[in-house]
Ligand code: ADP
């Protein structure tokens with residue numbers, strides 16, 4: 001479903017052809033529907049750049065990224081199928097949080113073929129699915145929620161959108177232990193609904209164990225890839 005084919009990203013820094021940084025060099029892997037793939041690597045190994053390219057937030061220098069055969073095309077249709085959840089759910093580079101009330105954020109995912117009444121019902125159900133109280137959260141502004149609540153709201157949004165792919169970038173690092181387990185259980189649930197998840201992390205975190213497969217990055221290149229237990233079982 002998600003396919004990266006020999007993807008390279010070169011950042012140009014400075015003016016007049018200054019320095020270049022090859023953040024990602026010739027990376028290929030895929031994520032199938034209902035599969036969690038963890039993308040693991042030290043800080044600076046290119047993980048976020050890969051996430052940002054998949055989300056259309058930065059361009060691909062060469063190679064191709066496709067979702068169900070179509071290239072990344074930022075816009076409403078693309079974001080109906082592909083969404084990102086980031087470490088800092090308030091991070092300003094996620095334009096989702098420029099929305100005003102949480103209800104507006106959720107309403108954006110409006111699926112035009114249902115009645116307003118049915119839509120309200122679905123929104124409430126999705127919010128309850130992530131174990132939040134619709135009456136309590138939907139009237140608030142995103143900054144009035146805790147990080148864990150907001151991350152759960154994003155997962156509720158993913159449920160409503162009927163997403164194909166979720167890019168989860170270091171999502172558990174800001175959460176306390178019990179919220180972390182809640183969020184990971186929700187990811188496991190999304191997976192049973194056929195959603196593909198790219199789980200980006202810099203260390204062996206709990207989420208890694210949700211992943212059937214693991215891709216290990218070093219210096220912008222894939223150094224290891226395979227079933228998670230095999231990758232971590234290696235001496
Ligand atoms: P990770 O998410 O694994 O920490 P990144 O994708 O953030 O890695 O960074 C990979 C490399 O690209 C690093 O060397 C980083 O300094 C560089 N880099 C990231 N973003 C930019 C940018 N906007 N401009 C220039 N270099 C960047």
Ligand code: ADP
Nearest residue numbers: 055056057074075076077079083084094095096
């Ligand atoms: P359009 O108005 O072209 O239909 P959107 O309003 O959906 O597009 O998105 C506008 C821009 O916001 C995109 O080009 C993209 O950079 C960014 N964007 C939208 N949604 C997300 C998201 N969930 N995660 C990251 N970036 C997003």
